[in-house]
Amino acid sequence: MFDLQSALANARFDGIAQIRELGLQGMITLRGDVAAPVLKKAATAASGTAMPGQRKAVFSDTGGMAWMSPDELLILCPYAEVTDRLEALTDALAGTHALAVNVSDARAVFEVSGPHAREVVAKLCPVDLSPQAFSPGDFRRTRMAQVAAAIWADDDQTLRIICFRSVARYVFGVLSVAAQKGSEVGYFQAG
Amino acid sequence: MLILECPCCGVLADETELTAGGEAHLKRFGPESSDDEFEGYLFRRENPRGVHFERWRHSHGCGKWFHAARNTVTLEVYGTYSAQTTEPPEAIRQKISGVAPGWKWRLFK
Structure with missing residues (x-):
């Protein structure tokens, strides 16, 4: 039997937002x-x-x-x-x-959650991620730092991201940097 | 920073989400064309100071090609339109005429 693994095996990072790799989807x-x-x-x-x-x-x-x-x-x-x-x-x-x-095994899925989740993603994507402009139900394909990604909002404080599996480590890296402790911007008046 | 609205998916896309595809409305000349025509198709490009028509691809979004009419001096964007056409739509031409009367671009004016 194969031991099926997602790209980063549920890696997680806790900073101003929680970043989780969601496993097999x-x-x-x-x-x-x-x-x-x-x-x-x-x-x-x-x-x-x-x-x-x-x-x-x-x-x-x-x-x-x-x-x-x-x-x-x-x-x-x-x-x-x-x-x-x-x-x-x-x-x-x-x-x-x-x-x-x-295409399940060609992609990786991340969740960014917490009061500053929108900020973390907005640091990396040329998209208006304010709660008014991007709400649950919206779906946006865009560029995350240097790679392609697709984003949607589960609720006001939870965003999900799909990227290619080959760049999963990179996406996890940039998200972690963007979510470093003390890097709050407060632009969307989180909370 | 250039912001173009992709006519295929309606996103107001930042320049960094797009890929430039060079000059629009080129007419292809291939086998059996004259050397002059082929050279023109391959190499001769407009390089205007003013109204310009370009091809763009929404490469980090829906992945579709489209056309954009813009001004290379003022950076004003007159509009974007479908890639499946050989000339700019009348509405965009009129809009350009309103802002830049007497404009001329290759065969269009």
Whole structure:
């Protein structure tokens, strides 16, 4: 049996915010015409959620779906269910011009939480992360320091980040530096 | 700092989130074109002091290409538009004419 490991094995850092690597997360990339009824039906069945609007993400107890680009969706689910869900999705999309791929092991997921979580991420991304501009349900692909990342807000004090697994160590590093003790900015009037 | 709105995903993207793709609306000349045409396609570029049209890619975002019309002197951005076109949309041309009357860029004015 394989001993499956996420990129950083639940590494964590405590500073002005708590940074955690979240371990194995099931992820399926789905590309195609997201307006097509066939694809909508297959995607919502696979994620167990409704379709997300532009730059939005929707979640349920067992999964989630995020809008990645005009022709790309990201389906989130428990790691153990990826194979089954992908199979069902591929079957449902038979004959449709679309692509569904299991990318769970190609990515890493981080959680940044605490009253200063938004500040920590805002130090690294050219995005307005104020609670008014970026709230739970929003989803944003952007640049985190030097690498690509996608961000969404679980609640006002919790942000989640997806990056490529190959740069997980780098992302954990920059997040840890940005969350060093004593580095509060107070711009978003945290708390 | 240049901020462009990506017409594909609607994000107000910072320059560092984008990749510059050079001059817009190039017409490709390949096999069977004359040497002059091919040289022009490969090497001759506008280098205007003023209105300019460029290609950009939202590389750290949705990954799509788009066009931008902007001014190289004032850094004003006149607008962004789809990459799937061979000329700037009328609305953007009118907007430029309002700010910079008499502008001219390659075949467009």
